[in-house]
Structures are given as C-alpha cells and as structure tokens.
Amino acid sequence: MADGKSVNALNSRRIAVFNAKGGTGKTTTTHALAAGLAARGRRVLTFDLDHQGNLTFWFGLKDTRPGLDEVIRQNTPLGDAIHPTTIAGVDHVPASPFLVAADPALRAKMGAETWLRRQLERLPDRWDFVLFDCAPGLGILTIAALAAAGEVLAPVQPSVLGLAGVARLLETLDQAREGVNPDLRLLGILPVIVDRRMALTGEVLDQLREHCGPQLLRTTIGVNVRLAEAPSHAKPIYDYAPSSTGAADYAASQGMRTTNIGGGNADYVMLTDKAGEAARERHWNDLWHYPLFRLVQAARAHGLMAIDGPFGDYQDPEGFRAQANRTAILGCEGKWAIHPSQIELCNEIFTPPAKEVARAEAILASMKDAHSTGSGAASLNGVLIDAASIRQAEVIVKQMAMINAKSAS
Ligand SMILES: Nc1ncnc2c1ncn2[C@@H]1O[C@H](COP(=O)(O)OP(=O)(O)O)[C@@H](O)[C@H]1O
Numbered sequence: 001m002a003d004g005k006s007v008n009a010l011n012s013r014r015i016a017v018f019n020a021k022g023g024t025g026k027t028t029t030t031h032a033l034a035a036g037l038a039a040r041g042r043r044v045l046t047f048d049l050d051h052q053g054n055l056t057f058w059f060g061l062k063d064t065r066p067g068l069d070e071v072i073r074q075n076t077p078l079g080d081a082i083h084p085t086t087i088a089g090v091d092h093v094p095a096s097p098f099l100v101a102a103d104p105a106l107r108a109k110m111g112a113e114t115w116l117r118r119q120l121e122r123l124p125d126r127w128d129f130v131l132f133d134c135a136p137g138l139g140i141l142t143i144a145a146l147a148a149a150g151e152v153l154a155p156v157q158p159s160v161l162g163l164a165g166v167a168r169l170l171e172t173l174d175q176a177r178e179g180v181n182p183d184l185r186l187l188g189i190l191p192v193i194v195d196r197r198m199a200l201t202g203e204v205l206d207q208l209r210e211h212c213g214p215q216l217l218r219t220t221i222g223v224n225v226r227l228a229e230a231p232s233h234a235k236p237i238y239d240y241a242p243s244s245t246g247a248a249d250y251a252a253s254q255g256m257r258t259t260n261i262g263g264g265n266a267d268y269v270m271l272t273d274k275a276g277e278a279a280r281e282r283h284w285n286d287l288w289h290y291p292l293f294r295l296v297q298a299a300r301a302h303g304l305m306a307i308d309g310p311f312g313d314y315q316d317p318e319g320f321r322a323q324a325n326r327t328a329i330l331g332c333e334g335k336w337a338i339h340p341s342q343i344e345l346c347n348e349i350f351t352p353p354a355k356e357v358a359r360a361e362a363i364l365a366s367m368k369d370a371h372s373t374g375s376g377a378a379s380l381n382g383v384l385i386d387a388a389s390i391r392q393a394e395v396i397v398k399q400m401a402m403i404n405a406k407s408a409s
C-alpha cells in the first residue's frame, strides 16, 4: 500500500500474553481480554499455543480440528484453523494435545522462529487484536509468538513470582528483542491472583512498583474463585446445561435470611403508606432480582450462558412460571428443572414467543433494508428503530437459532 501499512493480520494489535512460569493466569487473562475487547465491539483472533488447550476448552469449541497442530505438521492453511467461538467477535486457533509433536516439527522448519509471523502475513487484515496465549516455558512456539507480537502482556502473581522472577522475565524480553523481534514492547506487567490477605503481597507489590515503575500496571486482578471456576463451565455451556450457581447459593453466601429457593418471601415486602383507617397493602418484592442481574452480567462478561438456579416448590407451576418469566426477561438463557414437570415449563418459557421472534426478524430485515438503500434510519410500522432495539432483536434471533440448532442435533 502507498502508506506502507500492511493489509494483512500484522496490521492488528498483536499481544503475546507471556510469562515463562506456568499457572500465572496467562490463559485467564487472555480469555478475559478477548471477551472484554469483543464486548466493546472489537474483533479478536486468539491463538492457543499450549498443548494443554485450556483456552480452547474455555471457549467451548466442539470441533478443534484443524488446529495449530495441523497447520504446523500438515501445512493446513492457517485460515482453515480459525474457528468461531462462543463469544461473538472472537475467533480462535485451537490447540490440541498433538501440539507436543508439532513442537519438534516446527523446530525443524527453516526460520522456525519467524514462522508464526509469516503465517499472520498471509491472513487478511480482519481482526483489531491478535492475542497469543503462550504455553509455560520457552518452547519454539513461545519464541515464535514473541517474534510475531508487537507487545507483551505479562501476568505475574506477586506473592509467588516476586522480584527475582520479574527480573528474569524482563531479561527474557530483552533476549527476544535481541534475537527475534527488536520492536517488541512491554505493554505491562499485570499483577494477578493478588491475595491481599497475605501480608507479603503488599510488600512484593511495593517492591515491584519500585523496580518496574509504570511498567507495572495499576490494575490488579484479585483472587476470584468464580474466575477459577469459569473454565470448567465451558463444557456445560455448549452442552446447554446449567453453568452457573443459582441465586439460592448467592443467598446462602450472603447470609440472606430465607430458606425459600426461587420464590417470594412474605417478610420481604413494602407496606403502602398509612392512610387513615384504610388497611395497608403489602407489596411483595423480588428478593432474587439483584443476584440474578449480577449473574447475567458476570456471565456476559465471560461469554457464558446464564442459567438460573432451581425453584424449590415443584408443586407450584404458577410460581415457577412467574419466577422463570422474570428470569428470562433479565436475560437468562435457561433455568434448572428439579422435577420432570418443570422441564416442559422451562422449554416453553425460555423459547422466545413466536410473535417476539417474528418482530425481531422484522426489525433486522428493515434495518438491513435501510442499510442497503442507504436511508440511514430504519423504521418498523412507522416507528423508528433505535440501536438498542436492533441489539435486542439480534439477541432474540440468535437465541432462537441456538435452540433450533440444538433441537436439530
Ligand atoms: N484471579 C484469579 N483468582 C483465582 N484463581 C485464578 C485467578 N486467575 C487464574 N486463576 C486460576 O489459576 C490457575 C492458573 O491460571 P491460568 O490462567 O490457567 O494460568 P496459565 O495460563 O498461566 O497457566 C487456574 O486454575 C485458574 O483458574
């Protein structure tokens, strides 16, 4: 191009999530970064460079072939190994256990260290970000990632790695610059799995700040059990099974004074104001609203499906229906059924009503129409369609497509 800019994937912002030590939150960081960027409308391509395939598993990919292994050993075009993930906007190049065997195969190639970079050169300029989830150690794929990346994001666990570990990390980056990629920048050192209850943590963080200055990112990621649990939820998610702890677990962990699972509570009410002799009305409130809202938010942030917990009284279909309807409106994709009779209710309630699907489809059609005629604004039955209703319509149509795909399989 005239401006000298590449029109291939090297034009993307390329970040290697790297720390030669294992278990330092690389995969967790990569996943969160990909999901966060996608939520902001960025297109992301991720590479799982670890034969353990944790990131691949977390993305809930059903079919991981062809993956990076085939690209290395069978010369499969990299484009064929790019799979869509459960997160809209995130594409993924999967790893498999066979990547172990691919390592010597790659090493045997001429110019192995720059192989990944040259592969990116052959991909179109389709993604805003390319993220490499590096394996622990300094294998050839890690070096290839450091050669292909523009920046390194290094998650470190301050209590474990400490100053010496970070010094080693910086040294490795210097070597990478000298050996394979003079332009490699350090995006930052991200303190993760930070346990503030340990006195040592604060001390190590202070030392790191002194040593690394602004390279130590101000954001720190605390110990978060949900984060540790999330990967194992990937499987149930694509199996369309419960993937979240329910509101009742939340109630218990909060010490809420109720043993009711899912329904109302006669003490959680508002009284209408005093008005002379008139009897005051008791207005029941939904004590599950906040936990459910939070649950849906957390699920969205991690690209997971939100499934509401159980409704205890299986002899109360009316109560179940009311609770499940509220849950569905808040954005949950499903709800536990603890009794066979609740399964049918669930399917009925969590399948968007035909009328709503038809309306959503009509909204998307008129938006497409407006787009193709260049009229700028779209309307349906004389009413202007705003961006929010388009997104809502997309959600409903997507849900329906997922349900249809599941019924067909
Ligand atoms: N902020 C966190 N709080 C609690 N556990 C975490 C956090 N980040 C990561 N973990 C857990 O620590 C382990 C290692 O994290 P992982 O991202 O797989 O590291 P790596 O990819 O560097 O090997 C995993 O079991 C993960 O779930």
Ligand SMILES: [Mg+2]
Residues within 6 Å of the ligand: 026, 027, 028, 050, 054, 133, 134, 135
């Ligand atoms: Mg990992």
